[in-house]
Amino acid sequence: MKACLFAGDRLVLREDASELPTVEEARGWNAGEKAWFPATASRPAAWDGVHTAEGDGVHAAEAHDARAVATPGERAETATDTPVVAARAAPGWTPPEGVSAIGMRQAIVLLQEPDLSIAITAAHLARWRHTSRFCGVCGTATEPSRRHQAMVCRSCGHLAFPKVSPAVIVQVTRGDRILLGRSRRHPHGGYSVLAGFVDPGERLEDTVRREVEEESGIRVRNVRYFGSQPWPFPDSLMVGFTADYDGGEIHSGDDELLDVAWFRADALPPVPPAYSIARALIDGFARSNGVDPSRIPTWQRR
Numbered sequence: 001m002k003a004c005l006f007a008g009d010r011l012v013l014r015e016d017a018s019e020l021p022t023v024e025e026a027r028g029w030n031a032g033e034k035a036w037f038p039a040t041a042s043r044p045a046a047w048d049g050v051h052t053a054e055g056d057g058v059h060a061a062e063a064h065d066a067r068a069v070a071t072p073g074e075r076a077e078t079a080t081d082t083p084v085v086a087a088r089a090a091p092g093w094t095p096p097e098g099v100s101a102i103g104m105r106q107a108i109v110l111l112q113e114p115d116l117s118i119a120i121t122a123a124h125l126a127r128w129r130h131t132s133r134f135c136g137v138c139g140t141a142t143e144p145s146r147r148h149q150a151m152v153c154r155s156c157g158h159l160a161f162p163k164v165s166p167a168v169i170v171q172v173t174r175g176d177r178i179l180l181g182r183s184r185r186h187p188h189g190g191y192s193v194l195a196g197f198v199d200p201g202e203r204l205e206d207t208v209r210r211e212v213e214e215e216s217g218i219r220v221r222n223v224r225y226f227g228s229q230p231w232p233f234p235d236s237l238m239v240g241f242t243a244d245y246d247g248g249e250i251h252s253g254d255d256e257l258l259d260v261a262w263f264r265a266d267a268l269p270p271v272p273p274a275y276s277i278a279r280a281l282i283d284g285f286a287r288s289n290g291v292d293p294s295r296i297p298t299w300q301r302r
């Protein structure tokens with residue numbers, strides 16, 4: 001049985017490990033964890049990287065490192081195939097020698113499938129349980145429901161289900177150019193496609209139009225679904241779209257973005273690493289403009 005031990009939001013692994021520890025091994029690290037809980041998605045987590053509208057990982061297989069995807073027609077090994085438990089280390093715990101607690105962004109680089117998908121699901125569930133310890137209605141301490149993937153309040157019966165926060169991410173093109181923005185949160189010099197959270201009452205297409213116009217001043221049309229990806233920072237589901245330029249001039253007046261600009265496929269700035277749906281969208285643009293995605297500069301996080 002595999003184990004996902006978290007120290008805060010960081011995943012605990014043997015140093016430079018590319019797979020999760022067994023539960024026996026993780027217990028040996030004496031993290032003062034309270035309880036291990038099943039950390040499998042309530043439904044089959046048939047997640048093989050970026051799921052796309054083209055179906056069965058074809059796009060993903062092109063866009064990503066082969067380790068992250070299933071070949072078309074072949075069923076990906078799913079998180080539910082492997083029994084897995086998770087727990088949080090006691091506050092203040094320090095990993096023993098040869099073991100370290102790493103951020104999930106680093107885990108995405110280190111872990112191989114299926115462990116990566118397992119860890120992403122477990123990180124989401126562990127954080128949700130930690131932030132759902134008290135009832136949002138009456139304040140009583142909650143406990144895990146036996147019937148649902150939920151925390152239940154024994155006092156008033158309120159059920160708190162895992163929260164998933166949808167966000168859109170969009171490849172906007174104008175002829176042979178793509179719209180990219182540089183965020184304060186990106187590494188120095190790094191650009192990516194525009195993204196933003198869905199507001200209550202919005203359709204996903206509305207969010208695409210609103211976010212792009214707010215962040216860049218550009219209006220878009222022909223909004224088409226591209227694919228999706230669970231993104232545990234901390235609890236998002238990234239929903240990818242492509243869209244065409246419809247009008248407007250670029251302004252970089254948004255609080256979040258330092259710069260927004262159009263780029264040709266053969267002159268791209270550093271963009272996010274493989275495995276992200278952002279990179280899949282950018283690679284797709286490059287490919288359709290005759291540029292090999294392996295030649296695109298990738299940003300490095302320090």
Ligand SMILES: [Zn+2]
Binds near residue numbers: 138156157158
């Ligand atoms: Zn309650």
